[in-house]
Structures are given as C-alpha cells and as structure tokens.
Amino acid sequence: MLVAPQTSGTALAAPGPLTWSDEFNGPAGGAPDPSKWSYDIGGGGWGNNEQQYYTNSRSNSALDGNGNMVITARRENPANYNCHYGRCQYTSARLLTNGKFTQAYGRFEARIKVPRGQGIWPAFWMLGNDLGSVGWPNSGEIDIMENIGREPSTVHGTLHGPGYSGGAGITSSYTLPGGRRLADDFHVYTVDWAPDSITWYIDGIQYGRKTPADLRGNRWVFDHPFFMILNVAVGGHWPGYPDGTTQFPQQMTIDYVRVYAHQNNGGGGGNAIVGYANKCIDVPGGNSVDGARLQLWTCNGTAAQQWTAPGDGTLRALGKCMDVAWGSSANGAAIQLANCSGNPAQQFVLSAAGDLVNPQANKCVDVSAWNSADGTPLQLWECNGGANQKWRRA
Template identity: 65%
Template sequence: MARRRSRLRTLAFVLAAVTAVGLTAVFVLPGENDRAEAAIGGIVWQDEFNAPAGNAVDQSKWRFDTGGSGWGNNELQYYTNSTSNAVHDGNGNLVITARRENPNNYQCHYGRCEYTSARLLTSATFTQAYGRFEARIKIPRGQGIWPAFWMLGDNIGSVGWPNSGEIDIMENVGKEPNNVYGTIHGPGYSGGGGITAARNIGRPLADDFHTFRVDWEPNSIVWYVDGSEYHRVDPGRLGGNRWVFDHPFFMILNVAVGGYWPGNPDASTQFPQQMLVDYVRVSRYEAGGGQPQPGTVRLRGAHSGRCIDIPGANPADGAKLQIWDCNTTAAQAWSFAADGTVRAMGKCMDPAWAGTANGTEVNLVTCNGNPAQRFTLSGAGDLVNISANRCVDVSGWNPNNGGKLILWDCHGGANQKWSRF
C-alpha cells in the first residue's frame, strides 16, 4: 500500500531543507521477526516530566522550533514556544497541544494560521550516537493530526538533509488510527525511497499510552512498539547506498496539523488535540558481550586466528584493512549486502583504486556502486574479489596483529581462508 508524505526537516539554527517523503508501508504481525536485543547499558539522559502543573519545558533539555513555514509539507500549524502548546500537567506528563486559533494571531506561509502546536528538540542540549531511544506516549487523534517522535543527525547544518540521516521512531497519521510507522531516510533512500514499516496494533493508538523505541547500534536499527519488534534495517537494506547512521543524532517531539500525508482536518476533527508524553529516556550502547552485532559477522582467518578489522575503528576512506585479535566492536562487525558488498561501519571493503593485480591493498571506502567492491565468501572459505578473481590474503603470511590485507591469486592456503562467526 503506497502512501505519500513530505516533511521539511528544519532547525532554528540552520537553513530550511525541503523533503518529499514517500512510504511503502509493510505491516508486520505481532511476534514476527522478534530477535535478540542490542547491547544496551544504563540510562544516560531522561526527562520524566514530573514538574508541577503549568511549568514550562525544561530548557536545559529541550528547545523549540517556531514558525508557520509549512515545514515542507503544506502543514497548517504555527509552532510556538508557549505553555499554551507545551506544558507539564502535574501528573507526570508533558502535554503538547494542537489548538484551533484565531487566524488573525499568526501569520503562516500561505496566509493566516488556523492552528498552533509545539515542536521540541534536543539539538542544542543533547546528542548521542547509538543506544536505546524510548518514549512512553499517548498520541492525539483525528483526521489531519500528525504526531511524531524522531531524530536527525547533528551534522544537518553542514551536510544537509538527507545526508545527515533521519530516524523516525514513531509517526502516526490520524486517518490510520491503529498504525505506527518507523522509517529511516538517507542519501539515495529519502523521498519515495524511505525505508519504512508499520505495525497495526488492532485498535487506536490514541486510546492508551504506548512505548515507542529504537535500539540503534553500528550497522543496525530496530524498532519496537510496547516491547515488540516490528522493523529492522542494516546497510544491506540500502541497495548500495551509504549508511549514515554512524554519528550523533538529536531528538524531536512534535504534533503537526495537516499536510500532504495526513491531509487536512475536516468537520470530524475535534480541537484541542493533545499528545501526552510520560517520559523520554536514552540509554547508552555497550559494545562487547561476546557476540557480534545483530545482522553482522566477524571474519576470522584460519592461519592467524585473528579477525578482519578496521584500524582504530576509524572508518576513514582509504583505511587499510588488517587482522587483529577478534572482538565485538563495530570495527569487526561485517555484513554481506545484497549487492555483493561487504560492509562495516557504514562503508565497503574495496580493492585500492579498483585494482585487480596481485598485491592490491584491501581498504575501506565509501560504498559507491563500483563492481570492484563486490566480494563473495565461498563454501571453502575463500573471500574472493569478483572483479579481480583473486582472494583476500594477509600480506607476507603475517599472523600478527596489524597484518595487512591484499588481493592475491587464490591458492587454497590457510592464509586465504576465512570463516564467519
């Protein structure tokens, strides 16, 4: 079922960036694809919203986007920083309220605004790469109402959207009251190519509080509603496009009114509409635990007993791949993508300068669609570069930490044998 939406991901401190976001919703039944959870540590940031009734948002944690620009979607609301639109209720909740207003009070991009709401963000107060991002929320309801809990990359001011990346933890449109959507956007998979899924819980989300979360770690993001997984992505889902979820992101809470995806309010829509947020919590990611990251493998050499590794866990273009004591860091978490590439930390295993000769260094490079980046691991344990028809080999049969990888004629020796684990 195809759905169209668009959203302008703007910040108070950067230029506006317009996006047209299209969805193909995948409905997953409860319990399907439930897998092992990420390595999650203790809580490092939280807001429990326990301030007295009428108190404004804690500005040490949240700031506001304001204005009535339409936000790239022809949205109808004007975002304010007023306690009329974002306030503590005294019962342990933040309340974001969308209101019908006197249109003479607020000027919007298309004329006078009929609605106000609020959009809170942590761009100036808190960012983090990886971990668990979770909120317990009771969403609003009604045609044209569009609540969201989502994240943007903290480099949006320098690289723009979608290169910064976007993780939509929870979105709902009022015309689909039972459905929660989770989506990522990045270069080559934004607009109509946003990678998304939906969970239909069988009753309106607005009837009760629900927990919405992602567990995000190197090369994996997993979505949950009420503790049940319904969506999972890794670099292999990107069709050769670049994985940009390897740097800090910040969080956003908002309620939009109208727009291309939800449509506008109609006679059935009642105002005010409120989103109640019981808490927002962020936990740290903990590498280790003795297991490779979900969706990835380590590649261990038969001769050395050591694993293919990115030096210093620094995924810089041109990093010379090596062998190193096997561990569970992202530097050794490799995935075999559908396009034939072998990936870690968002980049691809690559023969230097697309070389095919004996001795060509095997490096880490931004995935670029060049056939030279395709490898296959045979049943015999040969990791073969398809373009060169040569094997990944450790230079000089070096069994020690730091031994460099090269391409060499396949000869069946232990120095060219690799196993997944």
C-alpha cells in the same frame, strides 16, 4: 511508500546504561526543562505544507503536574501567526534536544499517548547533528514513531537519507490487533540503533529492522550523533488535512523519554580498547562534542568505550573519530574525538606489539605521566615500549 511486513514476538534485549532522560516531573503548567529542550518556532509549512504554527507558549507545551509533558494542537488563527501560504489555522509545539543532547547508537524510547483525528500527525523522531552543514536528507532522519489520524491503529517507523527520503523513505509499520486505537492508551515506542542496524518496537514487540542492505545501494548515514524531536503537526501531504470530524484541541501526552548507551552484544558494534591498569580508552561523559579529550577510565561497556574499525584506518566511537589535535606530531599532543574528515591525524594502527600508532607522526597513544587514575588524559608520545603505551582489543 515502502511498507515492510509486520514482525512480532522478538523481545527487547537489555539496554546499556541510561545516558539521558526526562521524566517530566514538575508542577502543572510548568515549562519543559530548558536544559534539555528547545523549540522550533514558525509556520512555514515545514516542507510538507503543514498548517500549524509552532510556538513556545505554555498553551501548546507544558507539564501537567502528573509526570507528563503535553503538546497541544489548537485551532486558532492569531493575526501574528503568518505562514508562507497565508494565515496559519492552528498552533502547536515542536520540541528538540539539538544543542543540548545528541548521541550516536543506543536505545531511544518514549512512553506516549498520541492524539487522534483526521489530519493530526504526532511524531517522535531524530535528525543528524550535522543538519546545519550538510542539510536534509544527507544528515539522516530516524522516525521512531509517526501516526496519522486516518490510520488510528498504525504506527510507522522510517529512515530517510540521500536517495530514500520523503515518500521514498524506508518504512516499517505495525497495526494494533482487534481494532484497538493508539490514542486510547499509552504505548512505549522504541528504536535500538547499532552501527549496522536500526530496529523498531512498540510495547517491546519488534516490528521492523533495517540494515545498509535495505537501502537499495544508497548511503547509510546513521553513523554520527542525532538529536531528538517531539511534535504534533496538523495537516500536510501525507496525513491530509483536518475535516469536519476533527476535534480540537488535540494533545500528545509524553510520560517519559529515555536514552541508553549502545549495548554491544555481538551485533556489529565496537570493542573496547584496553590498556594501562586494565582500563579503557573512554570519551568523557559519553559526550560526542568535537575536541573531547580522550581519557583512561575503568571499563564499563558503554558506547563511550566502544571503538569500531571500519577499514579505512580510523577508530570510531559515538559516530566520530579518534584524532590527534591539530594534526600535531609533537610529544604531548592531545588525543581527542573529532568529526571524521579523512585527515591523516585520524589514522591509527594497532601493531602486533600492542602499540597504537599514528603513522603520520610515527608516535604512540600514551597515558599521560604513567597515571592509572580514572580521567587521566591520553596524548601522543614517542613510542618507547612502556606499559602506558600498550593496548589490546577486548
């Protein structure tokens, strides 16, 4: 494992606008909000020879009535909890936002009190939303917080990707001073994710920062939306296994999870594309779903309006590309967001005259019906020099 030297004293900058949160308010024993969280269920070792079986039972994940969500790992071996190597010895929970919320870039933060004990492995982390199509580690993994019981004072933040996964992950760590233990109190665990860097903090103290230059020539795959995961594992190759000193049940208590838009402060992010009525090209609701119809909207500095130009002819926001729907060259074809594919429908040139042209169609990005209202959809149209086809970088 590559462990970076600790860095401290760098204060958190102001984040962008809040885009998603869960404050876990609700009655004791209530389920996590099903509009925000789903469950991984099973006990196949999870690639690390772990010993827990993940359930959706309230005994393993529930609100506590005090504004927290609690994940509880228990020692139990019900007959119906089978693992690939035999009977699971423990139950726990693994909650995720996959299919409910994803975001590329921004601040991801949670206030958590971790459990304790040999073999206990709490984590707050993220996986790429293309996991199902490209697999792990090509999808990328950002570990915001990991702690293992035998290191009670140390938090780890790690990147996994092709050529730097598992024990070869690119890692930073921070150890609380004075022998304090993470499990004794709540701490705020944060990553700031920009197109060219990922930075880790605990309680506002920076302890790690990674850029593509740190990947030893391997591919930077942190350029598309990710979903979040909260879980408590028991055992596994890295933390080792519970022993006679480990007490159960063990609980991870989460006060909140909050996500903010990427704030472009000159650190390698994108720029707004400003046009008709001094409004910006915008992804509706900041939702990076394929096919999102791009629109005109009052400029607000959010990630939904930050467009990067990586030099391959594409314009990208929220980890996806500006695209002409179905590769059409017809007047009125929708301008949308889509997975970057290298298709000519995703090539755009901003001319010196302010025309944003798709060369394949030799037509311009146009504000429909000369309408300057927020939410007016963008379309492809013959270039005519109109004000509704003029754009500039801001």
